[in-house]
Amino acid sequence: MTLAVQFHDLHTTPAKTSLRDEILMGFSADQKFASPKFFYDQRGSELFDRICAQPEYYPTRTEELILANAAGEIADIAGIEATLIELGSGASRKVRLLLEAMRPSSYLGIDISRDFLLESTRRLAADYPWLEVHAACADFSCNMVLPEGLGCERPVGFFPGSSIGNFDPQAAEDFLRGLRSLLPIGSGLLIGVDLLKDKATLEAAYNDAAGVTAAFNLNLLDRLRAELNTAIDPGHFAHRAFFNEAQSRIEMHLVSQLPQFVAIEGERFHFLEGETIHTENSYKYTVEGFQALADRAGFEAISCWTDTQGLFSVHYLGRA
Numbered sequence: 001m002t003l004a005v006q007f008h009d010l011h012t013t014p015a016k017t018s019l020r021d022e023i024l025m026g027f028s029a030d031q032k033f034a035s036p037k038f039f040y041d042q043r044g045s046e047l048f049d050r051i052c053a054q055p056e057y058y059p060t061r062t063e064e065l066i067l068a069n070a071a072g073e074i075a076d077i078a079g080i081e082a083t084l085i086e087l088g089s090g091a092s093r094k095v096r097l098l099l100e101a102m103r104p105s106s107y108l109g110i111d112i113s114r115d116f117l118l119e120s121t122r123r124l125a126a127d128y129p130w131l132e133v134h135a136a137c138a139d140f141s142c143n144m145v146l147p148e149g150l151g152c153e154r155p156v157g158f159f160p161g162s163s164i165g166n167f168d169p170q171a172a173e174d175f176l177r178g179l180r181s182l183l184p185i186g187s188g189l190l191i192g193v194d195l196l197k198d199k200a201t202l203e204a205a206y207n208d209a210a211g212v213t214a215a216f217n218l219n220l221l222d223r224l225r226a227e228l229n230t231a232i233d234p235g236h237f238a239h240r241a242f243f244n245e246a247q248s249r250i251e252m253h254l255v256s257q258l259p260q261f262v263a264i265e266g267e268r269f270h271f272l273e274g275e276t277i278h279t280e281n282s283y284k285y286t287v288e289g290f291q292a293l294a295d296r297a298g299f300e301a302i303s304c305w306t307d308t309q310g311l312f313s314v315h316y317l318g319r320a
């Protein structure tokens, strides 16, 4: 029996970022903050999946519609027998919309979460017996090299979900420049980017009526209670999300509902009533604005698809 998934441990995991150290650092800043990567514990990942199914949260279903409609054209650009490389592959759900049309010869899922990665790539291998499936455990935001033995004829990177929106524009540009050095000349990059639109639609997407986004934001505090020595009370904070037009980003915050002291790992932090912990930025781009950013990072715009309402975009970039 052959192993369904070829696993590569790329050992690029950076100095293990500690929840404790990063939270203490973020809570010590003038504007208290926490990295959005800390949202995704087991419950946070479940809540995120539920956000994606909320009627107000248009990005997921819109991107899936765009990918399904454009799959044929994407396949034409990528050419036959491509190697599809998904970055932060997670559950590898969206890639399924491309596989039948593209018929790549191999698929490589790269993710930092080893168990999640193995589970999802195994399912992919089982569902697509003709596909050579590789899994690489790595932090692709660091300098990494593609695993050997990967038929790297026509690599196409795949970075869906507007995950790039969590970076500020300069960091997004640096990130793309890093990807460029990972991908050989002639590679493609298929990337999903949420678009700038009216404030009401944007704000509704991060303030769903069912309260799932609020629960997702507040779950960060439950996680701190579970994993750190703290009695921080989620009931003393409230979810807030709003569009910052000057910066073209949705900001998420946790707002202290009263003046309070919070002890974390023996350090005491004071909150004024109304003071916030800034927990996420989600940048929104115009098509032209994103293409200009990609150009600065050494990628040329080859094609771009949007939905009829212009809510979301999927770009095919070429490694220049």
Ligand code: AVJ
Pocket: 051, 059, 161, 162, 163, 165, 166, 206, 213, 280, 281, 282
């Ligand atoms: C995963 C970063 C693309 O910014 O829309 C959704 C995360 N936060 N609702 C986004 C998120 C609140 C999401 N990204």
